[in-house]
Amino acid sequence: MDKRHWIDCPATLTHGNIIQRVIFTRQDPQARQEGGVLRFIESFARAYLEPGVSSVPHVNEGIQEVFFVASGSGQLVAGAQKHGLREGDGVIMPPGVEHTFVNEGQEPLELLILVEAVPKGAKVKGRKPLVRNFAQNNMGQGHWSHLVHKVFDRNDGLLQMHAVLIVRIEAMQPADTHGHGADMDEVWYMWKGQGIHVVSQEVCVQTPGTAVSVCPSNPGHSLINHTCQPLQVFYFARYPQ
């Protein structure tokens, strides 16, 4: 099981004032590095911006970023547009768009950040950021007890990933066990609450701020909510083609 809490990852300063801890990165076949578990997605990080602080305007080329507001509030300035941000908002930031985060609130703005490479010849959807709260999407159900809200999928413009989701499991509920091969990425980041994650032959209590990569999992993996409170997971995956 590849498991990492953000507090155990080195902190770096990025975009001027964003304090970032990269949890998982893409595997390097030449060098084994801690957290280097992703096969198709470049990186997954937890970051925050202090109250009263802005990031430095920034433009990405060759990559697309997906942000998720894990807590706090703020503003996203992208080109001539301004978007208010609140907890639960997702953002797809296409390449070539200058963007800045502004934290005008009283609490840190906590972000989860995914980076995906733009494949050769891929058509990027739109030249503006897409901002949407996960709660605006309809809830679905899977693996018996997963209550699933889409944040984004390929129709929204994801390029390498197929799904970014919020998965909720109610109190005292186990999920159906299912397995995955090594030809994909699937990561579960405990956003709220906690559970017991069984991956292959290993078991851990997955606490808030801990990410678990579940590929491969043979014979399977299952997240069990053993507590009296619901849990919510930030999930992202690239499925086999």
Ligand SMILES: [Fe+2]
């Ligand atoms: Fe799974």
